Amino acid sequence: MTAPHVRLEGVSRGFGDGDGRTQALEAVSLAVARQEVVVLLGPSGCGKTTLLRLVAGLIxxxxxxxxxxxxxxxxxREAAMVFQSFRLIPWKTARENIAFALPRLPRAEALARADRYLALVGLSRFAKRWPAQLSGGMRQRLALARALAAEPQILLMDEPFASLDAQSRELMQVELMRLMAERPATVLFVTHSVDEALMLADRIVLMSPRPGRIVEEIAVPFPRPRWEHDARALPDYVRLRRHLWERLRDMVLNDPASDFHGRR
Structure with missing residues (x-):
């Protein structure tokens, strides 16, 4: 068998000291295959972002x-991150935002690569626009192009579409799937949305309330490419969505630290 691209073995991580210490993750073990799309799904505060930061080597x-x-x-070295907030430099054009993220390349090569990835996400006509002149969906596509331009082997995505309206979010999900088909990478994607997880993932990793543990892993059975059909009409989609939502709901309602604890 091929060795995993990414592996976590018995990983725990907390923050703070003494009585103020918060345990974010506890005894997490996970193996991710090369070019697999793994979606981390769980309640708020369960350590999903912490897991991404560990894989990125930031902590x-x-x-x-x-x-x-x-x-x-x-x-x-190998991973690039895409955040919920676009984190674009407001005084640089779309093209310059991408080139700025490629400091190891000669200037001409960085600009040429920026042009290539602007074309890939459909923003060539907006290369000279400032971020403030772009819509929310366009800014998210620019943030994605900036991450892809580094040509990472691993793409770490922390709720990248959460701030978009419902229509833009669905369009960006399709855009991401198309980009990953053209330029495959190992993807770890954080979301709170069951539907987003089912649409994007090869495998869904369900995490418990803090301290985050892996409580279930589900292989998503829908064929790719998924933008060519609506998986939401499939019986397996309905079944898996109900199962995941009921597990999430029960975890939140039974968590004493949750604002919704005990509600039914």
Whole structure:
């Protein structure tokens, strides 16, 4: 069998000291295959973003081990992150925002690559626009192009479409699937949306309330490419959606730390 691209073994991580310490993750083990799309689904505060930061090498675990291709991860080496907030530089054009994220390339090569990825996300006509002149969906496409332009082996996505309206969000999901078909990468994608998880994932990892643990893994059976048919009409989609929503709801209602604890 091929070795996992990303592996977490018994990983725990907390923040703070003494009585104020918060345990974000506890004893998490996960193996992600190369070019697999894994969606992390769970209640707010269950450590999903912390898991992404560990894989990116931005923080280290308190216990356990994180490896990428068998080595500890190094920031900026193999992984790129896409955030919920676009994090674009307001005084740089769309083209310059992408080129700025490629400091190791000669200037001409960085600009040429920026042009290539602007074309890939359908923003070539807006290369000279400032971020403030772009719609929310366009800014998210620009943030995605900036991450892809680094040509990472691993794409870490932290609720990247959460701030978009419902229509733009669905369109961006299709856009992401098309981009991943053209330029495959290993993807770890954080969401609170059951529908988004079912649409995008090869595998869904369901996490418990804090401290986050993996409570279930589900292989998503829908064939790809998924933009060519509406999986929401399939019996398996209805079944899996109901199952995941009921598990999430029960975890939140039974969590003493939740604002919804005990409600029915």
């Amino acid at each position: 280290a675990p308190d216990a356990g081990r994180v490896t990428v291709d068998g080595r500890p991860p190094e920031p900026g």
